[in-house]
Amino acid sequence: MKGVDVVAHILKEEKVDYLFCFPANKLIDSAAKVGIRPIMTRAERTLVNMADGFSRISNGNQIGVAVVQSGPGSENAFAGVAQAFADSIPILMLPGGVSRRSGDIPTHFSSVKNYAHVTKWVAQANFADRLPNMLRRAYSLLRSGHPAPVMIEIPTDVGEEEVSDYVYTPPKPIKSIADPVNVRDAVDSLLMAKKPILFIGQGSLFAEASPSLIRLAEMLQIPVMTTMGGKGAFPENHPLSVGASGLTGSGVVKHFLSKADLILGIGSSMSKNTFAPQVPSSVPIIHNTASETDINKDCVATVALLGDARLVTDQLIDEIASRIGVDGRTENANLLKEIAEVKADWLSEWMPRLTSNEIPINPYRVVWDLQKAIDRTNAIVTHDSGNPRDQMVPFYETLIPNGYIGWGKSTQLGYSLGLMMGAKLAAPDRLAINVMGDAAFGMSGLDLETAVREKIPILTIVLNNSALGGYEKHMPVATEHYGTKFLTGDYTKIAEGLGAYSQRVEKPENIIPSIQQACEIMEQEQRPALIEFITCEDAVFSYGH
Structure with a gap:
């Protein structure tokens, strides 16, 4: 052989x-x-x-x-x-x-x-x-x-080269729990804290820790945020959820993170970078990660819990139950009210954009209507780099683990197309949607033909504002004198030429019907679809920092 x-x-x-x-x-x-x-x-x-x-x-x-x-x-x-x-x-x-x-x-x-x-x-x-x-x-x-x-x-x-014979045994995963002494120290701090926050990272998704995290949050009656990578590890419609944050994020995260007196990080590297939440340096941190290289890297770990996110969360649950009972704390009506009110106030500021009837279409309206058009309990959605990421992370409400792929510690344009094709193959029964700008499509769009040829029915949404959104601040002279940031292209025709179903949408009232129609055709014909929304530029963001 x-x-x-x-x-x-x-x-x-x-x-x-x-x-x-x-x-x-x-x-x-x-x-x-x-x-x-x-x-x-x-x-x-x-x-x-x-x-x-x-x-x-x-x-x-x-x-x-x-x-x-x-x-x-x-x-x-x-x-x-x-x-x-x-x-x-x-x-x-x-x-x-x-x-x-x-x-x-x-x-x-x-x-x-x-x-x-x-x-x-x-x-x-x-x-x-x-x-x-x-x-x-x-x-x-x-x-x-x-x-x-x-x-x-x-x-x-x-x-x-020839191999006469071989023996192979598939290796099993190695998962560890945290030091029990550190678990007890962590629970001491959690029960003493007045305004703790649960900070969930991507490691919680890989550990399949979501059910345990929900139980932990409800036992402690603690507000819960996720990183961009951890988005979806905790349901964002849960009363204790304050949403996700990175470069942009929920205004509710900003409110509660800024006033926290203790951060419990689960399944997170707690790294400091442009696309990570800004962790207050003066706040004590209980840090769980599977990698020892993350501990005390960018943040001081008051208590380190090295181990698998789900196993460590279960350790915390057991220790808390031994102190205050298996039912945990009684429902904190004041906290739930505060979360709901802060969320309502934040969203009210953004409703003019999220429900805008302007033409060209406001990209925030596409994000807002997308979640109305699909069954989010059976969908995987992701952004692409740039404005789609910054507009979606705060406002697309994710309900299930892996209902959203919050990628992007590096920010390569066009990444979402291949990402979503792979995701669809891993979960063929779920609707798969990637949202990208016209610049991103230019980087990888021809691989829509791969989805056609291989019968991978994904929906690609292109937000076409005919520009590199916001790039005039990086090259003001080049943009003013040579129009360097501006792009052209008819992506509906490109998709059609590649064999995908395609549609061009110019009016906001057609957002939901076009998405639903595309989903029906994908289901019937087992081929990908592309919807090109003609949008305006909107460089106003809900910054997380």
Whole structure:
């Protein structure tokens, strides 16, 4: 059996159903022989995005696998891997490599050298009989600890090398609980605090901690916020929810975070960056994360709870129950009233935009009407980089775990298309929608043809304001004299030419009917749809900072 065949059989043992790929790489055909479906995209970045979306919606229980050719394939895939690394997403990359005889030639691209800083582990398979052990190590790293991409470069001659026999045992995830002493210290602080807030990150989604988090919040009667990445880990229609926050966010988060006397961070790195909530430096923090490198990185951890978000939350619940009873505290009517009033006041400021009848359509109206047009309990929605992200994170109310993909610690335009295709393959019974601007579509839009060809029925919403929204502040002279920020294009016709159902909408009263019609056609014909909303620019945001 050749090396590539060994890899294909191991992937089959790991229950891999899809291989996100672009040729030439002999692993593609070897995988097809054992029943793994190849999904070929138009660009390598998109296939990595698809692997990313697949892993996210699977909560890492199934890992997206991506295969590209040596040289240009590995070079073109870099952006997707870098984005997955920035967002802490586990994906398995299996690029080809030049033969071992010519690996030292300077002009040959080395994945090992170039991907070292955007992967959890990267190595070259130097002998085919090492592949089973290397893949076991890869899957172990993907399933345990801090999530991130893992890569094994397989040189062409290694892939062709014969392996007489092999043994492979799929590794199980390793999950840990926190130090019981620290759990007791954390509960001491939580029960003493007057105005604590529960701060939920993306790790809570991967840990499938949502039911436990709801119980914890209700026991403590504590307001709950999520990061952009954690959006959906706690239902945003829950009376204790104050919404999500990052660069932009709910005004309710800003209100409660600014007055908190204790922060309980669950499943969060508590990192400081442009797209993370701004954590007050003077407030004590109880910090739960699965990665020891997060502890005391950007924020001082008063109490550190290293471990799986769900297991640690359950530890906190048990300790709280032993102190104040299994039912926890009585309902805090004053807190619930305060949350409801602050939310109502904040939304009232934004209602003129969210319900605007102006033409061109206000993008906030599209966001507001989108959630009326679909069943949010059976949908996955995501933004793209830029204005769609900044407009959606505060105002799209997410009801279920993974009902929203809040990506973007790096901000690559066009990422949402591949992300949503991968998400749809991971959850085929759920409606899948990505919202992107016209600039983002220009980066990845041709891969809508991949969704057509592979019968992946997603809905792409393009907010077309014929511009890079807000970019005049970065290049005022270029914009004034040369119109550098402005764009042109008819994306309805492009989508039609690629084989998707498409529709152009110019009036706000047609937002909901157009979305519902597109969803019906997708269901009936099993093909993707694109709706191009002609919108105005609106550079006013509900900033989280």
